[in-house]
Amino acid sequence: xxxxxxxxGGQGTLLASRILGRVAIKEGYDVKVSEVHGMSQRGGSVxxxxxxxxxxxxxxxxxxxxxxxxxxxxxxxxxxLPYLRKGGKMIANTQKINPMPVITGAMExxxxxxxxxxxxxxxxxxxxxxxxxQAGTIKAVxxxxxxxxxxxxxxxxxxxxxxxxxxxxxxxxxLNLKAFELGYNL
Amino acid sequence: xxxxxxxxxxxxxxxxxxGVTVVSSYPGTPSTEITEHIVKYDNIFVEWAPxxxxxxETALGASIAGARSMTCMKHVGLNVMADPVFTxxxxxxxxxxxxxxxxxxxxxxxxxxxxxxHYAKAAKIPMLEPxxxxxxxxxxxxxxxxxxxxxxxxxxxxSTRVSHSQSLVEEREKEDCKLKDYVKNPEKYVxxxxxxxxxxxxxxxxxxxxxxxxxxTDLNSVEENGSKIGVIASGIAYMYAKEALGNRAxxxxxxxxxxLPEKKITEFAGKYDKVYIIEELDPFIEEHCKALGVNVIGKxxxxxxxxxxxxxxxxxxxxxxxxxxxxxxxxxPVRPPVMCAGCPHRGVFYVLKKLGMTVSxxxxxxxxxxAPPLESVDTTICMGASVSAAHGMAKARGAEFNKKLVSxxxxxxxxxSGITGLVDIVYNxxxxxxxxxxxxxxxxxxxxxxxxxxxxxxxxxxxxxxxxTLCKAIGVESVVVADPFDVKNxxxxxxxxxxxxxxxxxxxxxxxxxxxxxxxxYSGHCEITDKCRKCKLCMKLGCPAISVSGDSxxxxxxxxxxxxxxxxxxPFGAIEQxx
Ligand SMILES: Cc1ncc(C[n+]2csc(CCOP(=O)(O)OP(=O)(O)O)c2C)c(N)n1
Numbered sequence: 001x002x003x004x005x006x007x008x009g010g011q012g013t014l015l016a017s018r019i020l021g022r023v024a025i026k027e028g029y030d031v032k033v034s035e036v037h038g039m040s041q042r043g044g045s046v047x048x049x050x051x052x053x054x055x056x057x058x059x060x061x062x063x064x065x066x067x068x069x070x071x072x073x074x075x076x077x078x079x080x081l082p083y084l085r086k087g088g089k090m091i092a093n094t095q096k097i098n099p100m101p102v103i104t105g106a107m108e109x110x111x112x113x114x115x116x117x118x119x120x121x122x123x124x125x126x127x128x129x130x131x132x133x134q135a136g137t138i139k140a141v142x143x144x145x146x147x148x149x150x151x152x153x154x155x156x157x158x159x160x161x162x163x164x165x166x167x168x169x170x171x172x173x174x175l176n177l178k179a180f181e182l183g184y185n186l
Numbered sequence: 187x188x189x190x191x192x193x194x195x196x197x198x199x200x201x202x203x204x205g206v207t208v209v210s211s212y213p214g215t216p217s218t219e220i221t222e223h224i225v226k227y228d229n230i231f232v233e234w235a236p237x238x239x240x241x242x243e244t245a246l247g248a249s250i251a252g253a254r255s256m257t258c259m260k261h262v263g264l265n266v267m268a269d270p271v272f273t274x275x276x277x278x279x280x281x282x283x284x285x286x287x288x289x290x291x292x293x294x295x296x297x298x299x300x301x302x303x304h305y306a307k308a309a310k311i312p313m314l315e316p317x318x319x320x321x322x323x324x325x326x327x328x329x330x331x332x333x334x335x336x337x338x339x340x341x342x343x344x345s346t347r348v349s350h351s352q353s354l355v356e357e358r359e360k361e362d363c364k365l366k367d368y369v370k371n372p373e374k375y376v377x378x379x380x381x382x383x384x385x386x387x388x389x390x391x392x393x394x395x396x397x398x399x400x401x402x403t404d405l406n407s408v409e410e411n412g413s414k415i416g417v418i419a420s421g422i423a424y425m426y427a428k429e430a431l432g433n434r435a436x437x438x439x440x441x442x443x444x445x446l447p448e449k450k451i452t453e454f455a456g457k458y459d460k461v462y463i464i465e466e467l468d469p470f471i472e473e474h475c476k477a478l479g480v481n482v483i484g485k486x487x488x489x490x491x492x493x494x495x496x497x498x499x500x501x502x503x504x505x506x507x508x509x510x511x512x513x514x515x516x517x518x519p520v521r522p523p524v525m526c527a528g529c530p531h532r533g534v535f536y537v538l539k540k541l542g543m544t545v546s547x548x549x550x551x552x553x554x555x556x557a558p559p560l561e562s563v564d565t566t567i568c569m570g571a572s573v574s575a576a577h578g579m580a581k582a583r584g585a586e587f588n589k590k591l592v593s594x595x596x597x598x599x600x601x602x603s604g605i606t607g608l609v610d611i612v613y614n615x616x617x618x619x620x621x622x623x624x625x626x627x628x629x630x631x632x633x634x635x636x637x638x639x640x641x642x643x644x645x646x647x648x649x650x651x652x653x654x655t656l657c658k659a660i661g662v663e664s665v666v667v668a669d670p671f672d673v674k675n676x677x678x679x680x681x682x683x684x685x686x687x688x689x690x691x692x693x694x695x696x697x698x699x700x701x702x703x704x705x706x707x708y709s710g711h712c713e714i715t716d717k718c719r720k721c722k723l724c725m726k727l728g729c730p731a732i733s734v735s736g737d738s739x740x741x742x743x744x745x746x747x748x749x750x751x752x753x754x755x756x757p758f759g760a761i762e763q764x765x
Contacts, residue, residue, distance in 0.1 A: 009523060021190050021352055031190060032318075033352040036294060037215055037632065042551065043730055044523035057429040059318075059351035059422075062497040064509030079518045082511045097745065099521035103725070103733045104559045107519040120512045129744065138744060 001029075002061045003050045003149070006080045007072025008097050009041040012142035015167065016070065017048040019146055022163040024052035027155055034059035045076055070149050072141060073097050074125070078113045081121070090121055091148050093128040093141060124148065131182040140179035143168075147183020157184065188354040193344060196319035196355045197286055198223035200326025201256050204282070205363025206230060208248035210241040212602065213631040214260030215295035216349040217288035221258050222634075225643055234634055234643050237569075237602040242267035242285065246274050246339075249283035250375060252366035254330055258286040261302045262568065266603070268305070271339070275309045276385040277375050278337035278392075280366050282330035285311075288344040291422075291466045292493040295346075295630075297549065297566065299491070301467040306341050306444035310393050313341035313444040314405065315421040319353040325441060327361075328405060336396055343443065345466070347422040347493070397445040405441030406450060412436075415503065416458035418451065418471060418482070423494055427464045430496035431503060435462075446474045455480045462487065462503055466494050525554045527731045528699030528708055528749035530625050533670030534594065535560040536727055536755065537677045543592050543684075546579060548572035548604070550596035551629040551698075559728045563594070570595070570603025576618050577611045585617070589684050593620045598628035598636040601651065605660070611689050612661040619683045619690045622653060623670075626697040633700070657691045664690035671696055671751050699749060710764050711746035712753060714739055717760035724752045724761065 003020060007013040014035055021033040029052035036046050049061045063082045069090045071077030077092035084090055094114060101107040110116075117123045126148060132140040143164065150160045161177065168176045191199065197220045201209070209232045211221040225232045231248075235241035241257045248255035259267065264287050271285070287305075290296040306313035312332060316325040322344070329340040373381050400406060411433040419427045420440040427437070438454045440446065455461045455475065463472040463484035472484030487502040488494065497508035525532050535555035538545055539562040547553060547563035548571060556563035565575060572593040580588040595604045600622050611618050628634040635641045640650035657665045664686055668679045676694070683690040697704050711731070718739060724732055731745035732752060741752075741761075753761045 008521065010526070018352075025188070025190055025354070031352070031354060033190065034347060035192070035350045035352070037219070037350055041632070042523040042526060042554065042630075043521075045521040056353075057425045058496050059347055059353070059425070060493075060495060062495050062508060064511035065497075075518065075521070078514055079521075082513055084511065086510055086512075095744070098730070098733045098742070099519050100524050100557065100559075100728065100730070101519045101522075103728070103730065105734065106558065107517070110514075110516060110518065116514070 001052050002066050003068045003070060004061050004066040004080060004083050005048045005050065005070045006076040007046055008076060009043045009046045011072045012139065013046050013048055013072055016142040016146050017050050019163050019167045020050045020149070022167055023155060023159055024050070026159050026163060029053060030056045032056045032059040045079065068149065068152060070145055072145065074113045075099065075109065077117065078110060081117065084121055088122070089124070089152060090117065091124045091126070091145065091152065092117070093145060094125050095127070095129045095141070126186060128183065132179055135179035135182055136175045140176060143176045143179040144183040147180040148186060150180070151184050188356050190352045191319045191355045192219055192350060192352050193316070193319045193322045193348040194219035194350070195223045196322035197326050197342065197344070199355065199357060200323040201284070202227045202230070203323070203358055203360050204254060204327045204330040205361045206254045206256050207365070208245060208253045208255040209233070209257070210235045210244035211258040212236070212238045212241050212263060213628055213634045214263045215631055216290060216346045217258045217260045217263070217286060217344065218631050218634070219349070220286055221643070232643055234636060236637055238263035238266040239270060242270045242274070246270060246283060249279045249281045250277070251280065252368050253281040254363060255281060256284050256286065259288070260296065261287060261289045261300050262296065262298065263287070264302050264305055271305070271311070272309045273377050274339045275311050275389055276377055276382055278388070279333055279339060280368070282333035283339045284326065284329045284333060284342055285339060286342040286344060288346070288349045289467070290346050292346065297568065299467065301470065302343060303443055303470045304468070310389050311339050311341055312336070312396050312442060313343050314441055315343040315443045316348060316441070317421055317424045318348065319351070319355045321441070322348065323355050325405070336392055338392055338396070343421065345422050393445055397447065400442050400445055400447040401450050403442060406447060407439050407441070408454060409437040409439065414459045416455060416461040417464055418454070418461065418475070419464040420471070423464045423466050426494050426496045427499055430499035434504065440471065443471065446471065448478055451475060452478055452480055455482065464488065464494070464499060522557060523554060524557065524728065524730050525551060526699055527729055527745050528704070528747045530670050530694065530696035530698065531555060531623055532560070532727055532729065533673055533676060533751055534621065534623060534694050535562045537670070537673055537680055538562045538592065539726070541677065541680060543590055543680070544579070544587070546572045546576035546591065546593045548593070548595040548599050549630070550599050550623070552594055552596060552623050555594070557728070559726055569599050570607055573604045573607030573620055574610060576620070577607060577614070577616050580616055580618055588617055591618065592680065592684060593618060595620065595622055596629070597622060597624045597626070597638045597653070598634070600653070601637045605656070608657065608662065608691070609660050616689055617687055619686070619692065621692045621694055624653060624693050624695045627701060629698050633698070653693055662689050662691050664688060665693065666690070667693045667695050669696055670694040671749070671754060673754050699747060708747045708749050710748040711743045712741055712748055712750060712761050713764040714741055715760050715762055717758050719758055719760070721757065723757060724755055727752060727755060
């Protein structure tokens with residue numbers, strides 16, 4: 001299974017990939033999680049890969065190889081399109097964050113990305129930001145999206161809940177479980 | 187149970203299990219987390235040194251004194267420590283000494299893409315290269331054995347994809363490792379020419395002995411699948427090859443990439459119709475093979491640049507195309523990294539751009555001041571170069587040019603290698619203005635403490651270098667502290683100091699917006715009121731939270747942290763700090 005998580009530096013994609021990695025170990029798979037640290041964490045495009053199966057060699061996912069793309073922002077979803085395999089599924093947060101070339105006016109934020117994506121691929125677009133707000137903080141976007149992802153896999157819900165409890169700090173567990181449920185039950 | 191660990195975390199685990207007791211490093215992506223994970227173990231002295239040279243010498247000293255020691259750095263950090271490294275090869279070690287160097291193929295976070303394997307060969311120091319986290323742990327332990335067995339420092343070469351990928355590792359018990367006796371031994375440790383001449387002989391004999399070891403060690407392993415294609419690879423490139431070719435190739439996996447075996451390679455290569463060398467960056471293994479007269483395919487089929495991937499290997503070796511995929515069919519705007527909302531550096535560059543300054547830049551979050559719309563940085567070379575390069579610029583072009591010239595350098599970078607440049611300016615009658623961007627932390631690499639922050643890596647309070655007294659002691663008489671968010675005053679200070687016919691330092695002081703106290707201090711978000719006249723001056727800040735929508739300006743509340751810099755820039759008082 002190849003899952004690619006994309007977003008904007010600072011959105012909490014690392015936590016999402018760590019929860020997912022933990023879920024995969026619990027299921028007894030070989031796992032590789034490729035993260036990005038450093039420069040791009042400063043508001044740039046960020047990509048993490050989670051791969052699991054009987055044996056995983058390369059930690060990265062190439063074009064046309066992702067079974068699922070989990071996108072934290074809709075322009076990043078669009079950018080990741082070539083990585084989705086034919087017949088794969090994309091789960092995307094509809095939130096828009098302007099990149100600097102759009103802010104400076106050098107480029108335009110493409111219009112109707114959701115519609116364009118839906119014409120080409122199996123897309124589940126969700127306003128995860130509002131759901132996170134419902135859970136109590138916009139910072140929980142990552143766990144709302146993990147909820148949505150969980151629903152798209154055959155892995156038992158209890159495994160996901162356990163992985164969240166083991167990954168997030170004690171005092172945020174309740175909030176994150178709520179965020180997870182909001183995504184999962186959508 | 188096996189644990190999912192970053193390669194860096196697994197190196198730390200290996201160091202712990204090997205009984206390391208002294209670790210000195212300077213941060214640098216992708217190596218930083220090794221040291222940050224070692225700190226989690228008790229009874230190991232761990233520190234952030236001011237720079238890599240100091241770190242290396244500290245670790246070498248610990249080794250000479252009998253401890254197992256380690257230093258970790260990114261590839262360019264190895265340039266900074268090259269001086270002690272080359273001579274450490276001559277002295278050899280007492281306790282095992284391992285140097286972990288992380289290359290950055292693809293330059294995810296670096297200013298160049300140098301291949302550190304050349305250092306192993308040049309300094310005649312053996313180098314191991316793991317392919318995943320389990321090997322990171324195993325090879326670290328092997329490196330200590332090698333180091334003590336052959337009386338040599340040992341390199342561990344990592345890369346972004348090994349350092350920053352998590353894979354499964356089984357934890358083992360810590361070895362019982364005792365401090366070795368310290369015995370005074372000037373012939374070995376005092377590298378005067380007379381002694382060094384003799385040590386050079388030792389080094390050459392040692393590398394011969396380790397080459398014999400390379401023929402036999404299971405760090406270098408052969409995997410036969412009955413194929414007609416042979417592949418020689420190491421590190422992450424081996425994993426890419428394995429994924430691309432699976433059982434359709436036979437492999438010679440090199441865990442030790444210097445010194446390389448001769449018989450093993452010749453024998454392996456002799457069995458195949460075609461032998462591919464799959465290695466990112468330079469043709470290091472390839473040139474070795476060709477020197478042995480072994481016929482291999484390397485850079486004729488593969489690039490010298492960037493990262494490899496399984497699809498390109500499949501194409502090059504088997505001629506098979508990659509998977510099909512969809513494309514957007516229109517230009518998707520790039521999303522380069524930006525200074526965060528609330529970044530103190532933004533105020534500095536806003537002013538420097540406004541004043542039309544030539545900016546001799548440096549390395550850190552503030553390198554982002556080179557990107558539009560701030561676009562103020564003229565040069566970025568290596569850590570510390572902002573100060574010394576500006577000195578050279580001023581000497582080349584004279585006083586008038588110097589009045590429009592400043593250096594910008596972060597607090598960590600100033601401690602790393604900016605001080606000596608400033609000494610040069612004062613000593614050699616320069617009149618430069620150096621702006622130290624004091625955001626109270628080493629920002630770019632993810633918030634490490636440094637000598638100016640007042641805390642150690644373990645967050646224990648410690649003596650804090652006072653930048654003002656330090657600069658004064660060097661001989662800079664004019665040292666001014668200014669808040670870069672008070673843009674009016676900051677502009678005035680920059681004008682005054684650049685006019686001055688004497689060297690001067692401006693300490694731009696405001697903590698990084700991501701530090702916990704600042705997260706608390708900034709609250710809510712800024713709002714644009716109906717006093718806005720749409721002059722769009724605030725857009726010049728390049729704040730990720732402010733953008734134009736239609737003909738009006740808008741603040742994205744999910745991005746704004748309420749730092750208030752824009753309220754200081756708006757000439758009409760039309761932006762208010764809300765909550
Ligand atoms: C020789 C060398 N070592 C390490 C690095 C990695 N590195 C890049 S910037 C930086 C520190 C930046 O800290 P500071 O100067 O305080 O600026 P800030 O990022 O906080 O603005 C480091 C360690 C490097 N590029 N070169």
